[in-house]
Amino acid sequence: MRLSAFILDNLEPILQEWEDFARSIQPPHRSMDVAELRDHAKEMLEEIAAELDAGQAQPATGERASEIHAVTRLQSGFNIDQLVSEYRALRASVLRLWAQREKTASWFEVEDMSRFNDVLDRALAESVACYSATVRRSEDIFLGVVGHDLRTPLQYLSMGAEFLMRSEKSDPQLIQLGSRMFDSAARMGQILDNLLDFTRSRTGGGIQINPRPADLAGISEQVADEFRFSHPDRTIATEVIGDVAGRWDVPRIGQVYQNLIGNALQHGAKDSGVTVRTSGGADGVEIAVHNHGKAIPESAFAGLFDPLHRYANASTEEADRTHLGLGLYIVREIVHAHGGSVAVRSTAGDGTTFLVRLPNKPAA
Known part of the structure; x- marks a missing residue:
């Protein structure tokens, strides 16, 4: 008997072991019934058997049972470790029951077990990905509502x-x-x-821009003046070279200046100033914000514009001391929305410079 047929013939004992295990790990505040405990396990086993029969992955025609199961487990209060443990228990149950059957020593047994592990691993990956995406989407919606309120x-x-x-x-x-x-x-x-x-x-909306004719000289000076007022003890020098007129989203470009200057003031040496240079050329403009101070380690460049990457690599003590760090992320997203690029140079001798390059006319 092939493993796919064995699974379908032994659905009930497999599902009973799944149910028993799910009951043992269910959240302490829940008392789940049989339908909730077995949630989509039968459909997952049927999909696995179908893939084993076909000898290849089945094309997705809609939501897979593993993905639906991930969402319902999240709603039931299961954490991702508990979700993964269900698949581990399911693997153990199927292979143990398969080993206890009457042996035939057929050539396909090892192949079937190998295929079963591959198919189950793919279902687990789908389930984890769906669980993580749902959590991330919920967190983003929550943060958006909090920010709005x-x-x-x-x-x-x-x-x-x-x-x-x-x-x-x-x-x-x-x-x-x-x-x-x-x-x-x-x-x-x-x-x-x-x-x-x-x-x-x-959440997929991206940074929206509304380009219109603008001169970066005025924007840079206005933002610098705001910081001069709030930081009277720091020097903020602005320099404009060439033609810096073009089509940009003025408030968004103001955010770029604001975040870069604020970042330079926060992380630069307290006894030194900040230089903001805006230069224009035939291909577009370049914004350079420079400060002296401790150099940024080259190892930190990869996650510099991604706050989640930075927090993932920080200790608890470091995370407690840092700000949200969204400024550079927003800079990158605004610049990319304009069709530009952003980079950083940082050495102990020369200090740190953030370079933003923008085309004169962003692509539609």
Whole structure:
């Protein structure tokens, strides 16, 4: 008997072992019934048997049972380790029952077991991928809702801070307090903007741009002035070379300047300034933001523009001390949306320079 036929003939004992194992690992707050415990196991076994019969992977015609199972297990409160353990237990059950049958020493037995392991591994990979994608999508939606809902209270805080700053009845201490509150609210607004852009790009919406005629000289100087006001103890020098006019999304390019200058101020040496050079040429423009200070290790370049990569490689203590780090990610996404590129150079002697290259006219 081929293994595919054996699986179909022994569905009930295999499913009973699946059910028993699922009951042993179910979340402590759940008391699942038989249908929930066996969730899509029968359909998965039937798909596995069909692939074993066909001798090759079956083309996907819709959601696979393994993918549906992953989503329902997530909704039931199973973590990904428990999901994987179900497949491990299923493999053990099938192979043990197969070994206990009356032996025939047929030539196909080893081949069937090898094929079974391949097919089950593919089902496991599909299940894990679907589980992870669903978790990521849920997290992104959650972050987007949180970011959106925080805008209204933040707006009221900003209005209150501005009232303290401008009120004729406020004494100098209240004016100073209002100024600090206003600056903090502005920084929080920037963080929320980056958070919403981050979640939008990860959920498939991407960074949307609306190009129109603009001159980068004015944008760079305006953003630099804002930082000069909030960082009076730091020098921020701007330089414009050549023709820097073109078609860009002005608010988005403002975000590029804002995030790069803010990053340079945060990570650069406190006793040195920041230089912002914008130069134009026949092929487009180049934005260079430079600061002195500790060099970025070359090993960190790969994940520099990806906050998730950076957190994945950081210790718990490092993660607790760092910011969200979405600024450089947003820079990269905006620049790519304009058809440009972004790179970094960093040495102990010359400092750190972020280079952004933009075409004069971004592709549609």
